[in-house]
Amino acid sequence: MGEGANSLFPNYGRYPLTFVKGEGSRLWDEKGKEYLDLMCGLAVTNLGHAPKQVKERLKEQVDTLWHTSNLFHIPNQEKLAQLLTDNSCADAVFFCNSGAEANEAAIKLARRYFQKIAGKPEQYEIISFHQSFHGRTLATLTATGQDKVKEGFAPLPQGFVYASYNDAEALEQAIGPKTCAVMIEMVQGEGGVNPVEPAFVNRVAELCERHGLLLIVDEIQTGIGRTGKMFAYEHYGIEPDIITLAKGLGSGMPIGAMLGKEKLRQAFAAGSHGSTFGGNYLSTAAGVATMEMMLQEKLPQRAAEMGAYTVSALNQKLADNPLVKEVRGLGLLIGIECTQPVADWIATIQEEAVLVVSAGPNVIRLAPSLLIAKEDIDRGIEVICSVLRKQAATAV
Template sequence: MGEAQSALFPNYARYPFTFVKGDGSRLWDENGKEYLDLMCGLAVTNLGHAPKQVTERLKQQVDTLWHTSNLFHIPDQEKLAQLLVDNSCADAVFFCNSGAEANEAAIKLARRYYQKVIGQPERYEIITFHMSFHGRTLATLTATGQDKVKEGFAPLPEGFVYAPFNDAEGTEKLISDKTCAIMLEMVQGEGGVNPADPAFVKRIAELCKQHGLLLIIDEIQTGMGRTGKLFAYEHYGIEPDVFTLAKGLGNGIPIGAMLGKEKLREAFSAGAHGSTFGGNYLSTAAGIATLETMLAEKLPQRAAELGEYIVSELSRKLEGNPLVQHVRGLGMLIGIQLSGPSADLIAAIHEQGVLVVSAGPNVIRLAPSLLISREELDRGLETICAVLAKHAAAAV
């Protein structure tokens, strides 16, 4: 902070901006400079900033009731749970406050199902994948297949083994009598925007059925229309036993959810798990407004169409740029794979008033609002390509 030390822990390497206002796909900093937001708070504000439908629902709820705790029935919690069940393969929902908490709940549910319902206490291991990211609690950072998030937190809880991503044969070799579940992202967001191969996903689902394992899909970043379907697992023709949501579910209001099949309901009997704030009046009001808007305006379909357009335009405009290896993604979760580090290029794009973010050291990630206009999108893509062209010319 310069003269005075911040009262905050320095656990974030923050970009040098302070935003004071948001509207749709635009943000304004404290100096009045306007930015086009193509990162959406890490795939959170899928409807853009301060969308009318969510804002009005929140204002109404703020004036009515905020909190009573989960010792009482919360009508909007029931309504949001039913909306999610009606539009997915799940039968039951647990609400919490974040993606890490949702994944923590999934891990606990898998273990408890085998230990308390099935009666196989020896089954507690979960197979996850190299370069995955599942959160920052002790269990979820251990589930994450990246060593950098684990440094300094030993001893880590046991019960996780790691397979090569998109390698079904390598995964099968890790299945043992201790295995209770396989936990998978349909697109590894933090790991570089790496989509799962359809044949790989199909085989993983088969292995789970063959060995009696639970299939857990982490939809924290990919859920809520981001990939061109309401949930990314729908692209692959499978039905997970468990999947998790957060980020886009409340469009910026903190909420997480863990959804599961009917057979798992008994594992989370009264007292088995809980959350003081999970599914409260404000977060579920935001979730209902977000999901209803997404369904009414067919935003997953729009994300599919715009996502194809983004990949096509970037691939065409960046062809031959020596800094760029390729462009990949699913729906409106896009990665530009670079031949070197992305940090300086991202900073240069920010200077031009367009917000993007990294996905690992060598990938520029785009996650625009699903309601972004074509004009705004074209302006953002043009800026990105111009910056990359300029830096490529300077490097010659």
């Protein structure tokens, strides 16, 4: 802990670690100890730490221009927007700085579309799901289906309704005359690494079409190759009206994006929404390099292959462990659900120089680089399984 630590608000529960260098799937602390990173800054550094192509693009941009304003054309921004629309079902992109801002933009776009374009101002409610997580702004924490993030922030904004995840009947009952959109994650990351059921996704899309609602898919954690496709919605054969992105898009540079279908374009007419730093030269340079590398090296496909290998290996090694309920996930977003809280076990895994993170109280979450070597996956699995074996033996 540095001298200035007491000058910070204590809103983060920090691990007693300080990292000073990163490369690929490795991090080094201030004492020179090397760690295998299986959490990637919460599914952010999808290409590993300091990937060469992104680093070179950033250095070039740093030497050229940092900031003007969105009142002018920004070539990197336009190039990244085209890469995103060319590789998704969307037609237009708004850039911001984080996932919360991307979801905030999605909420505003949905409401404004109904009020200004569809001529239905009475429709402003958005349905989200229990155990979801959509951000920390007042609107996005209200959209989040977890009470713990809302504590102490009342009064919360109106206009949000909640339904049970993977329960089509509950969703149908939640739809009413004020509903304008449904907001859903294909895998609930913070909620426990809970993949959506294919039949439910298709029912959600069908209900949105039948009732004339917008379908918003939150891909903050699942997007940019993480689940084995460029975007997780592609696994299910649906086409969202709005997609939100952040984490993996900039390889660690702060960036968020809200993508939408053509019919929504005029709802965000000039002056309707904005972001001073959204889509800036540096973040979009990183985004362009990240997307190009994803496509050139077919990294979503690699994530699918490595994810299947990891889940299979974990299932095999943990099959007889009474502390483990289930191993689940999609691509390289994987959760190990346990019968007890995992915080202490994660700390023990960290002591063995492997970094993982929780997803709710009882789930160990793995979100390694999409470029991680098989031998590193094997090492991580061995450490995790060894710690869980010892814990099971102690519990007997």
